[in-house]
Amino acid sequence: MGSLLGLFLVIQIVSGLFLTMHYASNIEVAFDSVSKTIRRDSNYGWVFRSIHANRASVFLALIYLHMGRRIYYKRYGNLHTWSVGVVLLALSILTAFLGYVLPWGQISFWGATVITNLMTAIPIWGRALVTWVWRRFSVDNAALNRFYTLHFLVPFIIRVMALVHLVVLHEEGSGNPLGVFSSSFKIFFWPYFGVKDILGALFVLSLFLGIVFLAPDIFRDPDNFYKANPMVTPVHIKPEWYFLFAYAILRCIPNKGIGVFALVLSIVVFFFLPWVGGVSYLPTVAYQIVVWLWVANFFLLTWLGGCPVKDTFTHLAQVSGFLYFSLIILFV
Incomplete structure (x- = not known):
């Protein structure tokens, strides 16, 4: 790779x-x-x-x-x-x-x-x-x-x-x-x-x-x-697909400051993995299931970031954004 x-x-x-x-x-x-x-x-x-x-x-x-x-x-x-x-x-x-x-x-x-x-x-x-x-x-x-x-x-x-x-x-x-x-x-x-x-x-x-x-x-x-x-403002403003997961997290939070903090944290959180990695006592199979759930949630966030701003997508992005960080805490 x-x-x-x-x-x-x-x-x-x-x-x-x-x-x-x-x-x-x-x-x-x-x-x-x-x-x-x-x-x-x-x-x-x-x-x-x-x-x-x-x-x-x-x-x-x-x-x-x-x-x-x-x-x-x-x-x-x-x-x-x-x-x-x-x-x-x-x-x-x-x-x-x-x-x-x-x-x-x-x-x-x-x-x-x-x-x-x-x-x-x-x-x-x-x-x-x-x-x-x-x-x-x-x-x-x-x-x-x-x-x-x-x-x-x-x-x-x-x-x-x-x-x-x-x-x-x-x-x-x-x-x-x-x-x-x-x-x-x-x-x-x-x-x-x-x-x-x-x-x-x-x-x-x-x-x-x-x-x-x-x-x-x-x-x-x-x-x-x-x-x-x-x-002329476009109907839907969105970045490229590789940034949509962070954009969905930003957009689903009604407070601008907290939203920006969550956006930055969605990348910065990876810096902490070597420091806290190994704390989790999940069995190997459970760990793999959690990781795959996190990957599936990542794709869901990417899709939601490309969707227009509607209540349904916003609420779903809030749940998905919460799972994004929660699952990381679980598998470390």
Whole structure:
């Protein structure tokens, strides 16, 4: 799984470098630079754009699978390795959000407005921080330039953190599903693990290229094909699918400050697993059932985050959000 993440990180950086040559970070021309210059006027621009956009979904899905497998097998005990991995998750979500704003479609603009406005929940400095990000009374050209700069820089920080992740992994040693650490059970990396990684890469790349060429817009919101219009609010503002579970938790809480705290906690809670892991005395089968219930609840939250704001979905999200944290407490 780690080798796949490294492969897709390289693909993302290379495709992003080609796209940045044609993108214009100005609210007047940003939408046209993506929909016309990149997708129509540049040779294979639509391919690079589709690779770059859909790779984010595959990359986050692989991160979730990577972390989920470690949780399932209780292999989150290496404090430094796990903590750096959670930082990589947070940086990846941040980078994906910043990139989602750049096409400057309807959902890009209103999503940026909603998410950045959450900073007003920060005591004392919240309002000043939002004003600094916006520079004016709403998301404008200055904010787009800031998002573009950060979207370009953060992937290089992710690269550095990935190297740190590898270093601490080799310092502390990796685990395995059986929990065996004896040197007598170790085998050569090649050809056993090497062939496994190559076959896994070929399989995932086949699925990825199938999405790129056959369904390039499957993860995109239809409203984002319209240019940003501050005077028209979309019926339903939602982020990309990989952020919907946290968005559902945020939206189901009527208090803004508590909602933002719960949103942040939905990611930060993973930092505590190495510290409190092993406290639970659940039998193995019960532990696995709890983990699978948590995974099912995660998918339910993701679905609820994409649903419109209605009482039924809000109440269901409140129950699901409560279960999200309760089940984590159970299986640690």
